[in-house]
Amino acid sequence: MNxxxxxxxxxxxxxxxxxxxxxxxxxxxxxxxxxxxxxxGALGVWNIDQSRHExxxxxxxxxxxxSYYRIWILALxxxxxxxxLLERTDLTARTAEELVGAFSARASYERPTDTEPAxxxxxxxxxxxxxxxxxxxxxxxxxxxxxxxxxxxxxxxFPDRNAVPLGDxxxxxxxxxxxxxxxxxxxxxxxxxPTLTVSIDAWQPYLQAVSG
Amino acid sequence: xxxxxxxEYSELSEMDARVRALETxxxxxxLIDPRALDAVIxxxxxxxxxHNGAAVVAKAWSDDAYREWLLxxxxxxxxxxGYIGRQGEHMVAVQNTPQQHNMVVCTLCSCYPWxxxxxxxxxxxxxxxRSRAVIDPRGVLADFGVTLDDSVRIKVWDSTAEIRYLVIxxxxxxxxxxxxxxxxxxxTRDSMIGTGVVSVPVSGGRV
Numbered sequence: 573m574n575x576x577x578x579x580x581x582x583x584x585x586x587x588x589x590x591x592x593x594x595x596x597x598x599x600x601x602x603x604x605x606x607x608x609x610x611x612x613g614a615l616g617v618w619n620i621d622q623s624r625h626e627x628x629x630x631x632x633x634x635x636x637x638x639s640y641y642r643i644w645i646l647a648l649x650x651x652x653x654x655x656x657l658l659e660r661t662d663l664t665a666r667t668a669e670e671l672v673g674a675f676s677a678r679a680s681y682e683r684p685t686d687t688e689p690a691x692x693x694x695x696x697x698x699x700x701x702x703x704x705x706x707x708x709x710x711x712x713x714x715x716x717x718x719x720x721x722x723x724x725x726x727x728x729x730f731p732d733r734n735a736v737p738l739g740d741x742x743x744x745x746x747x748x749x750x751x752x753x754x755x756x757x758x759x760x761x762x763x764x765x766p767t768l769t770v771s772i773d774a775w776q777p778y779l780q781a782v783s784g
Numbered sequence: 785x786x787x788x789x790x791x792e793y794s795e796l797s798e799m800d801a802r803v804r805a806l807e808t809x810x811x812x813x814x815l816i817d818p819r820a821l822d823a824v825i826x827x828x829x830x831x832x833x834x835h836n837g838a839a840v841v842a843k844a845w846s847d848d849a850y851r852e853w854l855l856x857x858x859x860x861x862x863x864x865x866g867y868i869g870r871q872g873e874h875m876v877a878v879q880n881t882p883q884q885h886n887m888v889v890c891t892l893c894s895c896y897p898w899x900x901x902x903x904x905x906x907x908x909x910x911x912x913x914r915s916r917a918v919i920d921p922r923g924v925l926a927d928f929g930v931t932l933d934d935s936v937r938i939k940v941w942d943s944t945a946e947i948r949y950l951v952i953x954x955x956x957x958x959x960x961x962x963x964x965x966x967x968x969x970x971x972t973r974d975s976m977i978g979t980g981v982v983s984v985p986v987s988g989g990r991v
Contacts, residue, residue: 580891582915
């Protein structure tokens with residue numbers, strides 16, 4: 573989705589304002605918002621790609637004028653409504669042990685596959701020019717650009733299929749994941765920093781071969 | 785409750801009431817346990833933070849075999865120190881050199897290696913950083929007071945999947961006799977994101 577979340581290359585957002593030794597939270601409600609979002613997520617009624625998609629589905633004006641954890645809470649409320657969670661009786665709260673245990677353990681997104689990767693390290697690839705209305709992890713600034721495969725990262729759950737509407741069953745068939753390097757000049761044109769390389773992690777369906 | 789003001793991307797008041805109401809409702813419905821929230825907050829506010837990453841970096845600086853392991857298989861090298869968990873399942877460590885400076889961003893949301901750096905700072909999640917890091921990284925570095933020589937190449941890693949990146953900053957000169965513990969105290973969170981460099985305090989009395 574070409575939503576407000578897709579910020580790479582945007583201009584005029586002002587300077588970055590560093591805060592030395594910044595605390596994890598600035599207000600008490602942010603602590604509760606973070607933990608509540610994780611606790612409801614741990615009920616297993618949606619996956620990470622669905623939750624990201626719920627946040628990016630907020631109207632752009634709302635997304636861009638909301639603080640970070642406000643975005644989380646607005647998306648959480650929409651998700652509770654979409655699944656009618658406050659009326660369900662088949663779900664029970666995770667205990668502290670269950671919740672902290674789950675967050676202290678690995679939950680890999682890598683999956684076995686019978687397929688072989690289509691691209692090799694060093695190969696040039698062209699990213700697809702597409703504008704999906706659902707969730708995607710191919711940022712706009714890196715669409716229709718030529719890059720080089722820098723690493724093969726294994727086969728992982730494909731977000732574009734995993735982020736189905738809440739309540740639907742996601743298709744978790746994995747796709748090969750690559751790190752792809754792009755020259756700054758390929759992304760940003762002649763005015764780009766000539767020393768710049770930007771990499772993204774891209775699933776195979778985002779890529780096509782380039783001859784030569 | 786605290787009342788710290790922050791100039792960017794953080795707020796209070798209406799949200800305080802909204803979040804309290806939501807927590808009460810979800811608790812009454814049996815969907816959350818407030819004590820479980822306390823435990824999660826405790827974990828991410830005190831136990832998990834950039835001190836974990838600093839220990840990884842200090843060990844990489846002190847132990848060539850560990851550094852090579854970290855660069856080859858960051859998942860296992862980091863797990864060997866006990867830093868395992870959500871948002872750190874697929875770690876990749878990248879090393880700064882005199883020729884190349886690495887910087888990490890998530891232009892699409894806020895992907896960040898929680899087990900080694902804790903929760904991301906506000907600026908990392910802000911539109912200002914997410915928009916500009918990929919198009920003008922030297923400008924972003926200037927906002928942090930960091931200037932690199934024009935000849936130093938810049939590599940920006942946009943975390944668009946579940947791979948999480950840890951920058952190994954350059955070890956500063958004058959630290960030859962330091963222990964891992966002393967080295968870890970020098971390593972800042974920003975240096976492990978790539979928006980900072982590690983330096984030795986001038987009046988720290990250590991050198």
